[in-house]
Amino acid sequence: MVIKTAEFLKSSSRWQDCPEPNLPEYAFIGRSNVGKSSLINAMMNHKDLAKTSQTPGKTQLINHFLVNENWLLTDLPGFGFARVSKSIRKDFEKIITNYILNRSNLVNLFVLIDIRHTPQKIDLDFMQWCGESDIPFSIVFTKADKLKPGAADKNVAIYREELLKTWEELPEIFVTSAEKKYGGDFILDYISATNEM
Ligand code: GTP
Numbered sequence: 245m246v247i248k249t250a251e252f253l254k255s256s257s258r259w260q261d262c263p264e265p266n267l268p269e270y271a272f273i274g275r276s277n278v279g280k281s282s283l284i285n286a287m288m289n290h291k292d293l294a295k296t297s298q299t300p301g302k303t304q305l306i307n308h309f310l311v312n313e314n315w316l317l318t319d320l321p322g323f324g325f326a327r328v329s330k331s332i333r334k335d336f337e338k339i340i341t342n343y344i345l346n347r348s349n350l351v352n353l354f355v356l357i358d359i360r361h362t363p364q365k366i367d368l369d370f371m372q373w374c375g376e377s378d379i380p381f382s383i384v385f386t387k388a389d390k391l392k393p394g395a396a397d398k399n400v401a402i403y404r405e406e407l408l409k410t411w412e413e414l415p416e417i418f419v420t421s422a423e424k425k426y427g428g429d430f431i432l433d434y435i436s437a438t439n440e441m
């Protein structure tokens with residue numbers, strides 16, 4: 245898919261305030277600092293469409309972007325951010341889960357995972373919850389530029405093995421680097437393939 249236009253639409257603190265659910269929507273989710281906003285910018289070929297930061301917890305609202313005037317891309321706040329109070333963390337989680345469960349036009353969630361880490365309980369639990377809630381998702385490994393290709397492949401293989409302990413079938417898996425701008429095209433192709441746009 246060629247990106248002709250990408251524009252910021254709205255930031256919302258509740259799913260009820262999000263733009264009209266009249267276009268197919270794809271959302272990026274994952275732990276704070278995993279690289280959601282950076283990958284959105286890389287895919288959209290835009291330096292700062294989505295706000296990024298070295299400090300976790302940058303994205304605190306549900307951000308909607310309109311792409312090619314026919315689909316919506318969503319940048320969500322990160323989950324599992326340890327340095328905010330428990331009540332704020334719970335508020336974030338509520339925003340995210342309510343959004344996911346109520347957003348009628350959501351086609352697929354992209355769950356972002358830092359390729360450098362071993363499988364973390366918080367991500368595995370989140371994917372489990374998606375499965376139980378019938379929410380379609382794919383896995384996107386981020387920051388692949390931070391590892392040598394062999395080490396990246398090894399970590400993906402470890403992840404697959406971990407998932408196969410609980411899942412019969414693996415979701416679609418993408419390996420990306422926002423820094424080096426690779427992998428995003430496969431996600432865009434996947435988005436066009438899952439939708440008639
Ligand atoms: P929150 O909004 O806080 O949840 O974070 P986020 O997931 O949106 O992460 P963000 O895109 O803001 O990136 C966090 C940090 O990781 C920034 O310092 C980015 O420059 C860095 N980063 C993101 N993607 C990559 C990547 O592919 N490679 C490298 N080397 N750094 C990256």
Ligand code: MG
Pocket residue numbers: 280281282295296302303319320
């Ligand atoms: Mg962000």
